[in-house]
Amino acid sequence: MRYSKYFVHTLYEAPKEAETPSHILLLRGSYISSAASGIYSLLPLGHRVAEKVKRIIREEMDGIGGIEVTLPVLNPAELWKQTGRYDDIGPELFRIKDRKDRELVLAMTHEEIITDIARQFLRSYRDMPVMLYQIQTKIRDEARPRAGLLRVREFFMKDAYSFHWDFDDLDAYYPRIFNAYLRIFARCGLQAVPIEADSGIMGGSGSHEFMLESPSGEDQFVVCPKCGYRANTEKAVGLKPATGDLPGDPPAMEKTPTPRVKSIADLMAFFGLPEERFLKTIAYEADGELVLAVIRGDFEVSDTKLTNHLKAIHLDMAPEALLAKKGLHAGFLSPVGLKGVRIVMDDSVSGKALYVAGGNEPDVHLKNVLPGRDFQVAEVLDIAEVRIGDVCGACREGALEIRRGVELGHTFKLGSKYTDAKAMDVTYLDARGEQRRVIMGCYGIGVERLAASVVERWNDDGGILWPITVAPFEVLLVAIGQKPEVAERAEAIYNRLARRFELIYDDRNESPGVKLKDADLLGIPIRVVVSQRLMKTNEVEVKVRKTGEVIICSQDEVEAVLEKLRTDLQPSLEGLPYMPEA
RNA sequence: CGGGGCGUAGCGCAGACUGGUUAGCGCACCUGCCUUGGGAGCAGGGGGUCGGAGGUUCAAAUCCUCUCGCCCCGACCA
Numbered sequence: 001m002r003y004s005k006y007f008v009h010t011l012y013e014a015p016k017e018a019e020t021p022s023h024i025l026l027l028r029g030s031y032i033s034s035a036a037s038g039i040y041s042l043l044p045l046g047h048r049v050a051e052k053v054k055r056i057i058r059e060e061m062d063g064i065g066g067i068e069v070t071l072p073v074l075n076p077a078e079l080w081k082q083t084g085r086y087d088d089i090g091p092e093l094f095r096i097k098d099r100k101d102r103e104l105v106l107a108m109t110h111e112e113i114i115t116d117i118a119r120q121f122l123r124s125y126r127d128m129p130v131m132l133y134q135i136q137t138k139i140r141d142e143a144r145p146r147a148g149l150l151r152v153r154e155f156f157m158k159d160a161y162s163f164h165w166d167f168d169d170l171d172a173y174y175p176r177i178f179n180a181y182l183r184i185f186a187r188c189g190l191q192a193v194p195i196e197a198d199s200g201i202m203g204g205s206g207s208h209e210f211m212l213e214s215p216s217g218e219d220q221f222v223v224c225p226k227c228g229y230r231a232n233t234e235k236a237v238g239l240k241p242a243t244g245d246l247p248g249d250p251p252a253m254e255k256t257p258t259p260r261v262k263s264i265a266d267l268m269a270f271f272g273l274p275e276e277r278f279l280k281t282i283a284y285e286a287d288g289e290l291v292l293a294v295i296r297g298d299f300e301v302s303d304t305k306l307t308n309h310l311k312a313i314h315l316d317m318a319p320e321a322l323l324a325k326k327g328l329h330a331g332f333l334s335p336v337g338l339k340g341v342r343i344v345m346d347d348s349v350s351g352k353a354l355y356v357a358g359g360n361e362p363d364v365h366l367k368n369v370l371p372g373r374d375f376q377v378a379e380v381l382d383i384a385e386v387r388i389g390d391v392c393g394a395c396r397e398g399a400l401e402i403r404r405g406v407e408l409g410h411t412f413k414l415g416s417k418y419t420d421a422k423a424m425d426v427t428y429l430d431a432r433g434e435q436r437r438v439i440m441g442c443y444g445i446g447v448e449r450l451a452a453s454v455v456e457r458w459n460d461d462g463g464i465l466w467p468i469t470v471a472p473f474e475v476l477l478v479a480i481g482q483k484p485e486v487a488e489r490a491e492a493i494y495n496r497l498a499r500r501f502e503l504i505y506d507d508r509n510e511s512p513g514v515k516l517k518d519a520d521l522l523g524i525p526i527r528v529v530v531s532q533r534l535m536k537t538n539e540v541e542v543k544v545r546k547t548g549e550v551i552i553c554s555q556d557e558v559e560a561v562l563e564k565l566r567t568d569l570q571p572s573l574e575g576l577p578y579m580p581e582a
Numbered sequence: 583c584g585g586g587g588c589g590u591a592g593c594g595c596a597g598a599c600u601g602g603u604u605a606g607c608g609c610a611c612c613u614g615c616c617u618u619g620g621g622a623g624c625a626g627g628g629g630g631u632c633g634g635a636g637g638u639u640c641a642a643a644u645c646c647u648c649u650c651g652c653c654c655c656g657a658c659c660a
Binding site: 011012014016017018019030085088089090091092109140142143144358365410478486509515520529532533541 | 653
């Protein structure tokens with residue numbers, strides 16, 4: 001490929017809307033072009049990178065027996081109504097109508113379509129296990145696109161769906177996906193860390209997010225430096241230090257007037273007690289029903305954990321009106337003496353300590369409240385957000401840390417959420433002729449996000465440092481020197497190398513500085529310079545972009561040198577945290 | 583959806599507060615000369631409904647009102 005005939009239009013200065021490294025460099029290198037908020041064109045260079053990433057994904061998915069399909073972006077709304085997601089998902093889902101007024105949605109993911117196909121074709125246990133995948137456009141009306149390609153409204157997603165006889169079959173299959181994911185990211189030059197994730201209303205028995213640790217990431221996850229435990233912040237469990245000991249003869253509960261004292265901060269000042277001596281009672285509206293969550297004052301309720309426990313679709317703070325209907329008052333809530341309201345309590349609250357709680361009437365709090373004696377709650381479990389520094393719930397030693405990262409992929413054991421009788425009702429006949437329910441898993445990777453994450457990880461002051469596996473070209477050939485023989489020699493080398501390498505030849509009539517700066521910016525992993533200086537000795541310079549290593553070799557040796565470099569520059573697949581396969 | 587910021591040539595910016603001939607500068611782009619190991623030089627040139635609409639005024643990029651778009655933080659995120 002000749003640079004002068006290709007489509008490269010680098011920018012000296014980055015457009016001011018770009019702030020993260022990948023956004024800046026992809027714009028400056030003319031890899032992408034913005035069409036609207038969260039909507040990008042992949043220019044030729046960006047297109048090539050995306051295609052490289054897709055190729056790696058295909059190889060790995062095919063390698064574990066995946067079968068590629070193409071599913072439609074336009075989906076009939078009926079399917080989404082069958083699974084309930086038409087109503088459960090907010091404005092993120094594009095809903096449109098065709099000319100005949102038929103309702104359609106633009107698919108943000110493809111469980112509905114694929115499950116409909118499973119329903120049509122998977123009849124026998126002989127048809128499973130099977131995994132279908134595609135690499136195709138997803139459309140989501142994101143509330144806030146950001147950071148160039150890291151969060152967008154239209155993108156390529158590799159989405160895979162596996163179908164199984166039962167959970168055991170899914171469990172047996174899952175490590176293959178998990179390990180293929182690790183290989184995909186590693187081959188793209190990224191060390192993705194798998195973390196335990198929340199499976200939310202997706203249900204099922206397991207889920208992992210594959211994170212790239214990065215300051216540009218928008219997701220947070222918890223890490224134990226001691227034992228390596230990693231989990232999504234929403235899911236992580238930390239140990240909760242006990243509240244102090246109970247005196248031998250606990251005093252009785254006592255009403256205390258507390259005019260206009262509502263917040264924990266105010267209460268601490270009023271009673272002169274530390275945070276953990278208070279019970280916070282927070283009112284939620286879960287799918288229309290009032291639910292109270294009780295937690296110790298030094299913890300916060302995790303909406304996700306509570307939502308999961310309640311199996312709720314929508315969880316919001318309860319409006320005053322809903323509280324008023326039960327005669328309750330925000331700021332003075334308490335589980336003491338309440339009847340007819342569902343109460344969930346965090347296990348931070350101990351039956352061996354006295355607390356201050358609300359009085360369930362305005363301007364009154366209760367002192368010396370002893371859980372178990374003064375009130376009973378049936379549902380006690382962990383609904384607390386993990387805190388930085390909490391002791392790791394896995395090894396009971398390390399202090400938990402919080403890191404930022406980009407979610408590169410997500411794997412779910414879906415179970416029967418979509419195949420259930422209440423949803424799309426997908427069954428098959430087993431070997432004994434009995435009708436059984438199909439069990440599913442689903443697995444996604446965002447292609448552009450992965451490419452942009454590679455740039456986040458691999459860049460320097462000069463530009464991008466593409467791993468050779470995803471670089472738009474493997475080799476950049478530059479001619480420096482104006483004498484005709486330099487161009488002739490470069491041409492000859494170009495013609496030779498073009499047969500064996502993905503090669504771009506900078507044949508522009510530009511000054512050396514311009515060509516070399518552009519070479520750095522574009523980030524092609526291997527640069528070959530033919531120059532007047534080196535002509536005398538029939539040599540060329542080979543430079544590795546990532547390491548800066550320079551090899552001066554004779555013109556005849558170039559191919560051998562490049563072949564070796566191409567091999568040496570392959571990312572390593574050693575030492576990945578593979579999940580044991582059965 | 584809440585908070586903040588920005589819209590002047592492809593990109594980066596000045597001009598605006600204090601309204602006044604043809605709206606400037608750098609880079610990029612075109613032509614010619616010259617130049618080739620880290621974003622050269624000289625000369626000439628093209629490119630603008632100043633985001634849009636309405637208003638105030640003899641006169642609006644500049645003042646007022648509305649509106650649209652873009653970015654950042656937060657909420658949200660199958």
